[in-house]
Amino acid sequence: MRVSSPHLIRFGLFEVDTRSGELRRQGSKVNLQEQPFQALVLLLERRGEVVTREELNKRLWPEDTFVDFERGLNKAINKLRAALRDDPEKPCFIETLPQHGYRFIAPVENPPSVRDRFRAQHPPQIDSLAVLPLENLSGDPAQEYFSDGLTEELICAVARIASLRVISRTSVMSYKGARKSLPVIAKELRVDAIVEGTIARSDQKVRITAQLIYAPDDRHLWSGRYERELHDVLQLQAEIAEDIASQIHKLVDPGQHPSVPARKVHPQAYEACLKGIFFRDKMTPADLAKSTAHFTQAINLDPGYAQAYANLSQAQFYLGLFGMGPASELFPKAKASAVKALELDETVAAAHNALAAVHILYEWDWAGAEAECLRALQLSPNDSVTHVHLADYMSIQERHDEAIAEYKLALELDPISCIYIGFFGLILYRARRFDEAIAQCQKALEINPNYANALWFLALSLEQKGQLAESIEKFERAFSLGAGPPCRALLGRVYALAGERAKAESILEELKTLSHQQYISPFDIAVVYAGLGDLTSTFQLLEQAYQQRVFRIIELTFPMFDNLRPDPRWQDLVRRIGLPH
Known part of the structure; x- marks a missing residue:
């Protein structure tokens, strides 16, 4: 973690760091909350002068704060005196002037500059923030899953701060190990502030340090250090979010963050869940299978762990999405896991997202899908995944303008994710905005030239533009990068449209042969027949896909x-599926 050069004010045995927001006594940190600390800074700025109670109230609380100022100020001054070990009857530091205010009476070294006074009186406006990947201090690369997983959990906790745009995990993880300066990172992510930190484990304890940096001038605003038993890690995340919220004068939304203390978790269950997240986010069929095993282990260790059920539901849904088995097996499993998560805790947004996906892709319950999307959005407005699910639903329902507007909100939260930029190309393709779709896919490929889905979606729009040779080239490259049988089927279709029937028929036979060895959707075979113009076979296979509920x-x-x-x-x-036509 970087260390900023502090501006220090010294008096007696004490030292104040106005940049880190710390009070130290003979080098040891003294715990002091934000309001008492700000009162101390104002008294030091005006040392020897009377600071009225009204002036202190204005410094400690913004104009739109509703609080009992008299009681709050008395409490802040009492806490400040306790931290300084100052006797109000015989003060060494803070003198009370009844009915007027207070005066700092001790000698001071290194008084704050005019620039620092201006900063203290005008705290920066922070409306957007990114939590960078926590640095793993264990020295063990095998513990990366823990630091990465806890980073994601912390992002979710901070995302509950009301009126704050928080960048999602996909974009921030690209800065893991990056050597860019914080102002540069903030500019790329389009945020006002950055949270960076470290994490260390010692047996069943976890220690996190975090600091908040105002990006435009690389200013250190706050730092904190937390150490808890692993079973209290959820409460630890909530505390960090609360402390960050207090520093930027915002509130954790009570509707998204229950007032009851966070539940304790089984340490090994929590660890298994983090391993599951680590493998799930790799988004390959083999890694998804590993993730389900870890989530299942977490559930076996802690049957009341709602988030583990939600995470398992998502992994099962993605396996269905990749066609790693019959839809009739995978999607009902995903639904059962999501329902169980919501029985345990109705406020788990990830479970609502997974349930919405099952409604869309398997049950064709369109009203239920929209209701789940909207509930997830209410619970987690800073989650890019939630906005993507809602935009996807709107797009499938041919509410294209709404879908595009909603998807742009997701991109504000995940501005440099090649996954989401590429998927926006598919949303635009469905809206028949092919030139824009091509531009989005190309933008995703600038970030990751080997992103198979962006090549896939690009090929779809190129086909609609009549650029069949280019479409074939993109489909071939996507398949070579592991896009799988659905992409192979689309390649066969474009070969047929380009007049290369022999190649199309070869792919058709290839898929039929493969279907004896692994699951191949009848929909994929129908795609090739449609390209070849055999509509009888096309609709026979589409009917089979309907009966199998192929998504x-x-x-x-x-x-x-x-x-x-x-x-x-x-x-x-x-009509039977319930799609607009």
């Missing part, structure tokens, strides 16, 4: 099937 059947309203819209068989399928 990609909802793509029937996407541009690549526009030529089928006049067909009564297309209209009947779309």
Whole structure:
């Protein structure tokens, strides 16, 4: 962690650091809350002068704060005197002038400059913030899952601060180990402030240090150090969020953060959950399978752990999304896990998101999907995933303008995520805004040239623009990067549209052969037949996909099937699914 050069004020055995917000006695930190500390700074700035109670009230609380100022100020001064060990009857530091105010009477070294006085009187306006990856101090690379997982958990806790835009995990993790300066990082993420910190584990204890930096002038605003038993880690996260909120004069939203203390967790269950998150976020089929094993272990250790059920639900949903088994097996499992999470704790936003995905992709319960999306958004307005789910639902329902506006909110929270930038290309493709879709996919590929989904979505729009050779090249590259059978089927379709029937038929036979070895969706085979113009086989397979509830059947309203819209068989399928047509 970087260390800023502090501006120090000394008196007696004490030393005040106006940048870190710390009071020290003979080098040892003295615990002092924000209001008493600000009162001390004002008295030091005006040493030897009477500071009225009204002036102190204005410094300690913003104009729109509703508080009993008289009682609050008395409490702050009493805490300050206790920290300084100052006797109000025989003061060495703070003299009381009844009915008027207070005066600092001790000699002071290094008084604050005019610049520092201006800063103290005009705290910076902070409306956006990023929590950078916590630095792992254990020295053990095998503990990275713990520091990464706790970073994500801390982001979720800080995201509950009302009226604050908090950058999501996907974007901030790209700065892990980066050597960029904090002002540069803040500019790239478009935030006012940065939280950076360290984490260390010792057996069943966890220690976190954190500091808040105002990015425009690289100013240190606050730092804190926390040490707890691992089973109290949820309460620790909540405390850090509360302390950050107090520093930027905002509140943790009580509607999103229950007033009851955070539940204790089984230490090994929490650790298993962090391992599950670590593997889930790699987003490969093999890693998703590992993540479900860790989440299941967490649940077995702590059956009341709602977040573990929610995380398991998400991993099961992604396995279904990747077609790693029949939809009839994977999506009901995802739903059961989400329902169990909400039975334990209705405020877990991730479970609402997972349930919304099941409603959309498997049950075609459109009213239920929207209700779950909106509840998740209410619980977690700073979660980019929540905005993406809602935008995806709106897009599938052909509410394209609303979907695009909603998706832009997700990008504000995750501005440099190639995953979300690329998926925006798919949202724009569905809206038939192909040039914009191509631009978004290219932007994602500038961040990660090997991001298969961006190549996939780019190929879809290139096909609609009639650029078939370019579309084929992108599909081939996406497949070479592991995009799987769905991408292979789309490549076969474009080969057929480009007049290369032999290549299309070869891919068709390849998929049929593969279906005897692993699960291949009838929808994917139907895609190739549609390209070849065999509509009888196309609709026979689409009917099978409908009966199996293959999630990609909802793509029937996407541009690549526009030529089928006049067909009564297309209209009947779309009606039964409940899609707009």
